[in-house]
Amino acid sequence: MPQAMFDDPDGMLAMLRESAAGFAAQHSGTKSLRDKRASAGDLDKQAWKAMAEAGWTGLLLPEGLGGAGLGMREQAVLSEALGRALIAEPVAMAAVFSGALLANVSVSEERTRLCAGIADSSVIAVPAWQNPSKSSHARPVVATATAGGFALTGEKHFVDAARSATDFLVVADCSEGCLLLSVPAASAGVTINERPGIDGAMIASLTFAGCEVPESLVLARAESADALLESPILHARLALAAELAGIASRALEITIGYTKDRVQFGKPIASFQAIQHRLVDMWSDAEFACAAVVNAVETLDAGDVRAAQLAVLAAKARTGDAAFSICRRALHLHGAMGFTDECDIGLYLKRAINLNATLGQSEALRLQFVDLERAA
Amino acid sequence: MAADWNELPDEEFRKVFRSWVDENCPPHLRYMRKQRPLFDEVAEWYHALAAKGWLAPTWPQEHGGMGLSPAKHMIYVEEWGRLGCPRIPDHGIGLVGPLLIQYGTQEQKAHYLPRILSGEHVWCQGYSEPNAGSDLASLRTQAVLDGDEFVINGQKIWTTLAHCANWIFVLVRTDKEAKPQRGITVLLADLASPGVRVRPITNLRGEADFCEVFFDNVRVPVKNLVGKVNEGWTVAKSVLGHERIFLGAPTRPEYALGRLERLAEARGAFDDPAFVSRYAKLRLDLYDLGSSFERFAKVLRSGGELGADVSMLKIFTTELYQRITEEMLLVAGEEARFADDLDAGNGQVDAMNLFLDSRAPAIFGGSNEIQKNILAKAVLELPG
CATH class of the missing domain: 1.10.540.10 (Acyl-CoA dehydrogenase/oxidase, N-terminal domain)
Structure with a gap:
């Protein structure tokens, strides 16, 4: 069955897959998702702590900062395995994105504290960088200089695990360009406004109303937000792509199993050609998704930045389409059962919708790819 | 050496x-x-x-x-x-040679292989029949042993380049009672034999790539038998090893996308967001086909063997080729009414030619639906 096929000379990746499977046996992803939904939660703290103990929340962080110092190859294998098991923790945002944000800023006490904390789960630092849409009456966050630092006013949208976060990594406009600030979640002047996400976890927007941030918590200054965000977005998209590939492959397997078991007209429905051709199409889509992830990881490793950007855009677009469309077809092939909340396939669909829409839907990513490629 | x-x-x-x-x-x-x-x-x-x-x-x-x-x-x-x-014309190189090397007698190898290399023998492949296409094993062209000769009667069709070949590698039925796959035999026949008639078939592009080949009491010596009588199915099926990857190579859609880009630039289509959206889908499909092709190529490079799963490439690449050429006709607008090539600034783009050409690969080499049947059984292990 579909899986991202990497060279694995020392068996390291196989070990990582095994430990992810072992983790999944102890922490049911589907139960955790259902619990989150029932309690309006946004992160399973017990699971997150166990993931930190396994070295996964700091997987990409350098060893000197408390992390495991591994690369996107390992991250992709892990994210794929988590996707398969529907362990729907915000790894792509609270570990990969935040880690990449912090990896690129200069050394400071605050950076050291955040990185060590992310790796051991004592800190949950989530990025707050997305501005309200142009059509919204809300304004982006602006940092105004004060005597001891900056005051933040405005909104940031699409923040994962905001309620569970200990710190927000806020990208704010200022007179000289742009700042990255570490803002303790309990700071005065920060309001968390949550809405239920489709997969069960809450998604928040943050309102800053004159929130005071001392100079010591300014992590970086840049001419533009792009300079800060390019690498985190690239890495998080690739992690999301791997997770989506895992979701796609697992949803396919579940559906093959179901159609082999489900008997109508005296035969398993998987013996009917109409069903078989659908399953083959789904399988092929999942294989293409996995190959796109492998290509993106290898291209990123090869070091040509533009080629890597293209490969990651392609991988996120391919895996998003594959996961979403495979889950839709999977649901249909489960018949009326698929439409029940009790059947897990619906959870896969909802998670796929969420991740597909995170950091750009496929159509938008494809257009970016073409823009980038044709700009040369 | x-x-x-x-x-x-x-x-x-x-x-x-x-x-x-x-x-x-x-x-x-x-x-x-x-x-x-x-x-x-x-x-x-x-x-x-x-x-x-x-x-x-x-x-x-x-x-x-x-x-x-x-x-x-x-x-x-x-x-x-x-x-x-x-x-x-590569049936001798790609098909007959490898089969003789694997199944042929010493005499057959010594006789035929050098004549393929010299171009003296140009081969064609007699597989499909009017009623045996996807269901090849139901073929009915029959050969009956008469002394030290087989006598062939029947008809082959879609025989590529038979009109420029002088030899045919032909599947014939030698046992009508056995299960379809068990009664098939491989024979080598000289197309100059009395009773052979070749009729070219003009295709949609106006070219005669393939032919009908009729056998009317054609006599073939027993020494032209490849392998054993009634065991030809195994011989016929063994032709494509690693070469199945080439059926899935991105070559055709790659070429067609380049032509589409040329046409689209000449017609200003890149200023049309609706076109760019459709183009982006095609471009990314081609890019991702490259990633998937590379996955299988890697298997070959590391000395491994390809599984049945490689035919996912064949389905994808042939469908993509079709979608790209369909887009060319869309960009052509009312000019899609013309049979000849389109003017694209510095050069011509053969949009219609490619559109018509793209109809064939989804059919030949095992239609895409047959590929899906095989994948369902061999890869997904779905019940029969």
């Missing part, structure tokens, strides 16, 4: 092969519009390859081939395509 090409590093081999081909493949034969030129049209290139010893990439060197590994063979095919070399 010729060089052991497999000892060369891949990039070294690529350079050596490429530079010789680039110097020796006649310019007027590059990028031919015709997909399947006749033997005489490309004979000089065929003979040049033969003289160099590079005509049969996968045959063992002892039989006059290059003895290339699958990985090196991929490079050979890639460079061939990149340099726009014409397809040569």
Whole structure:
């Protein structure tokens, strides 16, 4: 069955897959998702702590900062395995994105504290960088200089695990360009406004109303937000792509199993050609998704930045389409059962919708790819 | 003894092969519009390859081939395509040679292999029949043993390039009572034999690539039997090993997308967001096909064998080729009414030609629906 096929000379990746499977046996992803939904939660703290103990929340962080110092190859294998098991923790945002944000800023006490904390789960630092849409009456966050630092006013949208976060990594406009600030979640002047996400976890927007941030918590200054965000977005998209590939492959397997078991007209429905051709199409889509992830990881490793950007855009677009469309077809092939909340396939669909829409839907990513490629 | 090409590093081999081909493949034969030129049209290139010893990439060197590994063979095919070399009538090289090397007698090898290399024998492949296409095992052309000869009666169809061939590699039924797959035999027949009639069939592009071949009491000596009587199905099925990857190569959609870009630029279509959206889907499908192709190529490079799953590439690439050429007609607007090529600023774009050409690959080499049946059984292990 579909899986991202990497060279694995020392068996390291196989070990990582095994430990992810072992983790999944102890922490049911589907139960955790259902619990989150029932309690309006946004992160399973017990699971997150166990993931930190396994070295996964700091997987990409350098060893000197408390992390495991591994690369996107390992991250992709892990994210794929988590996707398969529907362990729907915000790894792509609270570990990969935040880690990449912090990896690129200069050394400071605050950076050291955040990185060590992310790796051991004592800190949950989530990025707050997305501005309200142009059509919204809300304004982006602006940092105004004060005597001891900056005051933040405005909104940031699409923040994962905001309620569970200990710190927000806020990208704010200022007179000289742009700042990255570490803002303790309990700071005065920060309001968390949550809405239920489709997969069960809450998604928040943050309102800053004159929130005071001392100079010591300014992590970086840049001419533009792009300079800060390019690498985190690239890495998080690739992690999301791997997770989506895992979701796609697992949803396919579940559906093959179901159609082999489900008997109508005296035969398993998987013996009917109409069903078989659908399953083959789904399988092929999942294989293409996995190959796109492998290509993106290898291209990123090869070091040509533009080629890597293209490969990651392609991988996120391919895996998003594959996961979403495979889950839709999977649901249909489960018949009326698929439409029940009790059947897990619906959870896969909802998670796929969420991740597909995170950091750009496929159509938008494809257009970016073409823009980038044709700009040369 | 010729060089052991497999000892060369891949990039070294690529350079050596490429530079010789680039110097020796006649310019007027590059990028031919015709997909399947006749033997005489490309004979000089065929003979040049033969003289160099590079005509049969996968045959063992002892039989006059290059003895290339699958990985090196991929490079050979890639460079061939990149340099726009014409397809040569290759049933002898690609099909008959490998089968005789595997199943033929010493006499057969000694007789036929050199004649393939010299171009004296040009082969065609007699598989499909009017009522045996996807269901090839139901073929009915029959051969009856009469003394030391088989007598063949029946009809083959979609026989590519039979009208420029002088020999046919033909599947015949020798047992009507057995299960369909158990009563098939492989024979080698001289097309000059009395009772053979070849009728070319003109295709949608106005070319005669394939033919009907009629057998009316055609007598073939027993020594032209390949393998054993009634065991021809295994022989016929064994032809495609690693070469199945080439059915899924991105070559055709890659070429077509380049033509689409040329046309779209000339017509200003890149200023139309609706076009750009559709184009982006096609572009990314091609890009991702490359990633998936590479996955299987890697298997070959590391000395592994391909599984049935490789045919996912064939389905994807043939459908993508169709979608790209459909987009060309869309960009052409009302000019899609014309049969001839479209003006695209500095040069012509053969949109209609490619659109028509793209109809075929989804059918040949096992239609895409047959591929899905095979994948359902062999890869997904779905019940029958």
